[in-house]
Amino acid sequence: MTRRPYVIAIDGPAASGKSSTAQMVAEKLGFLHVDSGSLYRAATAAMLRVEADASRWTEQGVLAAARSVELRAARTSFYPALDGRAMEDEIRGGDVTRNVSRVAQMPRVREWVNDRVREAAESKDVVVDGRDMGTVVFPDADLKIFLVADSRERAARRLRQRGTPTSEKMLDDETIRINERDARDARQTVPAADAVIIDTTGLTQQEQVEQIVSLSKQRSG
Numbered sequence: 627m628t629r630r631p632y633v634i635a636i637d638g639p640a641a642s643g644k645s646s647t648a649q650m651v652a653e654k655l656g657f658l659h660v661d662s663g664s665l666y667r668a669a670t671a672a673m674l675r676v677e678a679d680a681s682r683w684t685e686q687g688v689l690a691a692a693r694s695v696e697l698r699a700a701r702t703s704f705y706p707a708l709d710g711r712a713m714e715d716e717i718r719g720g721d722v723t724r725n726v727s728r729v730a731q732m733p734r735v736r737e738w739v740n741d742r743v744r745e746a747a748e749s750k751d752v753v754v755d756g757r758d759m760g761t762v763v764f765p766d767a768d769l770k771i772f773l774v775a776d777s778r779e780r781a782a783r784r785l786r787q788r789g790t791p792t793s794e795k796m797l798d799d800e801t802i803r804i805n806e807r808d809a810r811d812a813r814q815t816v817p818a819a820d821a822v823i824i825d826t827t828g829l830t831q832q833e834q835v836e837q838i839v840s841l842s843k844q845r846s847g
């Protein structure tokens with residue numbers, strides 16, 4: 627009998643370091659990384675190309691735009707492509723970030739994302755990250771992690787990630803944006819009852835990656 631693929635689900639609020647942590651854990655274990663947020667972002671970017679005025683978006687319109695997005699496998703991760711092209715810069719831009727939570731409230735868009743993520747995990751061991759991976763998408767995941775961190779610390783990390791000089795004012799503004807997005811995403815950002823909660827406020831990236839890798843080795847060993 628073939629063994630079913632191993633799934634590690636990493637969830638948590640905005641900018642809690644889920645994606646970068648998931649990518650590093652996947653590389654250490656030889657798994658593939660699937661970033662479910664990148665699909666919500668890709669659907670939003672695809673819709674923005676069709677209609678720039680977000681107040682006119684409908685669920686049906688977003689779903690139609692999302693159909694030209696596919697999730698492709700690279701060496702260590704999956705990435706969304708629109709009409710066959712990678713769209714990394716576009717999906718990380720301010721326009722997408724401002725509008726993505728609205729798209730993520732649309733039930734059929736959530737189904738579309740969940741189907742793509744489950745397909746990716748059909749034949750490969752994966753580390754998936756998002757908000758509801760351990761609750762809705764993979765309730766039977768082998769290991770569930772929920773990352774939390776102070777919102778000002780998350781804002782500081784996001785600014786550092788951008789690599790541009792920052793001021794206190796920029797940090798204040800980014801903290802507000804993150805708190806607003808947390809509030810909009812609150813409904814789907816709930817830890818599974820069996821998730822291990824890791825507060826990363828005082829941890830380095832390396833430390834949090836090591837913790838998750840050793841938890842997964844304990845579980846499978």
Ligand code: CDP
Pocket residue numbers: 639640641642645662663664666667726727728730755756757758759807811814
């Ligand atoms: O990296 P960051 O935490 O800023 O965001 P992300 O993981 O790229 O997710 C972008 C947006 O997609 C979130 O603000 C949520 O609105 C939505 N999302 C979701 O609803 N459920 C998921 N499993 C993943 C993302």
